[in-house]
Amino acid sequence: MGCEDGDCAHSWHYAPYRSLYGALELGRGVAVARLRHQRQRAELVYQCCGRDTRWDWQTDSRSTYLARLLRDLRLDVAPLIAQLHACGPYRAWLESDPSDEDNQFDLAVGVLTTLARAGGGQAREALRRYIHNGVRWIDALTTLTVEWPVEWWDDLWETAAMRVGVGDTAQLWPSEHPWSRWRGRDARLDAVLGAAVRSRSPGCVRRVSLTDASDADLIALLRSTDTDAAAMGLALGQIRHRGRPIPELLDIVERLAPARPAGLFGALRTLGPQVLPLARAWAADADHPLFRNAPHLLAEQGDEQDIAVLFAALDQLGDEWCGYDVLTEGLARILMAAPPAAHTDTRAMLIRRLRWLTVASPHSYERASYLRSLLLLDEERTMEVLPIHLLDCEPSVRLLAARHTPLTDDARSWLAELRDDPIEDEDVRLAAAERLPA
Structure with missing residues (x-):
């Protein structure tokens, strides 16, 4: 699994996960801690900002992670601003913009938007200027109106009214910000928004x-x-x-x-346990249409007799990466319900798999699940490594760590950072505040 030796069919592959750059690509907290002590290698952050290394651009998180690194290492955001302007108009995948094949535009917008929320004046002004002269200004405007307070973008309505045209109707959602707020301010803008509404009506x-x-x-x-x-x-x-x-x-x-x-x-x-007999039959029949789904049902409802099937399903995932969380959570649940002396080898094998997934999987969205399972199966050792996850890219991982990490000196320092950081998710900030002494 993975591309550790480079012997794969991919045109690009992840750096070894044990390396600093590999850990940075995967959004791990250990990379943040190491870069704070190896600032001479900070240029690696630019490499991760220049190519979206998330396994799944829809669910994995990186904007806060990369924005913090740029801010805390005092790196110039000019290369990211140049990257934003280098991308051309949005195109369908088969005709993708060569300057945006690796999601450089959305990544740059996300990181700059987050930096602005942290008080980055250069990032804020760069994005506002992009609304005036950028090619994909509507995409950028949509993002910042979601992430920023309204007073930061409301005055851009005049620019939007001047730039928007009938050819943009497919990108406009008149019932959402900023268009719903700006409707009624300009006759030309209202006409385009009306055309956007009508263009969707026949297809609804x-x-x-x-x-x-x-x-x-x-x-x-x-x-x-x-x-x-x-x-x-x-x-x-x-x-x-x-x-x-x-x-x-x-x-x-x-x-x-x-x-x-x-x-x-x-x-x-x-259906709960009622579906178990059928799910077991499907899991035993490789030709059944629900063969790939059956293990997930067994993970939620099964018992000790399903352990072998669930491990086989893990092996079948191969390089897909997605889906390990459901299967490993099911195995952890089943093993925890079994007598402590039972399945010792199986438990050890699952712990090894979970430890590896936690540090090696590029699908960071599932990392919190792996840690939850490890806290069930191997609490003592997992608690030892939990503090470093306060620096993770995923808010769900930071929240888990904030709630459960032992209060080491590092953990106290990092919890204080999370508590006081304006770009941190509110639930993580609250959890960090609850763990620190008054």
């Missing part, structure tokens, strides 16, 4: 509400061969939303499985 499909449908009605919809995919997804979504088991779903799941309709897995989760 009116959804039939199933809120008042009975459980029997939902099952009848799923049984009917006349139900289209959209309605089927709505029915399954409603079952998931209600969160209570509807046993009749078990009678029709085999008919639904080949099509794998949206929402099926979420609906199956509501």
Whole structure:
């Protein structure tokens, strides 16, 4: 797994996770601590700002992590501003901008927006100037109106009214900030926003509400061969939303499985232990449509007899990285419920896997899950390393560490930083404040 030896099919691969640069790419706290003592290597931060090294750009976090490094190491943000302007107009993936193939634009906007919140005047003014003259100004404006207080961007309405055109309607969401706030201030802007509303109307499909449908009605919809995919997804979504088991779903799941309709897995989760016999059968049949989903159901509801299947599912993930959290959480739950003397080798093997995932996985969003499992299985050793996770890239990891870390000298210092940092998430700041003496 991974690209440790470079022997892979990828055109680019992560640096070794044991190296400073590799730890920095993965957003680990140890990289922050080491750079504070090796400031001569601070240029590595620019390399991570120049290429988005997150495994999943949608869920993994880096903006606060990189912004803190730039601020605390007193690095010039000019290269990041130049990177912002170097990116051309947004294009679909197959025609991607060569200056933005690695998400350089969104990464730069995110880091600069965060730096501005930390009091970075240069970053704030650079983004405001970009709204006046940047190519992807609408994308940047959308981000900063979410992240900044309204008084920092409200005066940009005149620039937006002057620059926006009918060709921009696909990028505009009139019901959201800043457009909903600015509507009515300028006739030309209002005309473009009206065109944006109309352009979406023909493509909008009116959804039939199933809120008042009975459980029997939902099952009848799923049984009917006349139900289209959209309605089927709505029915399954409603079952998931209600969160209570509807046993009749078990009678029709085999008919639904080949099509794998949206929402099926979420609906199956509501069945709880009732789904176990089927899930075990699916997990034993590699040709079954739900073969890959079955271990996740077993992770949530299974017991000791499912341990081998869950480990096999871990091995099947390979380089996909996503999904280890659900499987390892399930294994940790099962092993903790077993007698202490049982499955000692299995427990040790899972602990080794979790330790490795914690330091080596590029999918940082799952790191908090690995740590929670390790606190269950190997509390003493995990508590020893927990302080360094106060510097992690993921707010969920920092929150976990803030709540549970032993109060070493380093931990006290880092908790004080989190408590007083204006760019830290509010729940992390509160947790840090609760751990420190008055």
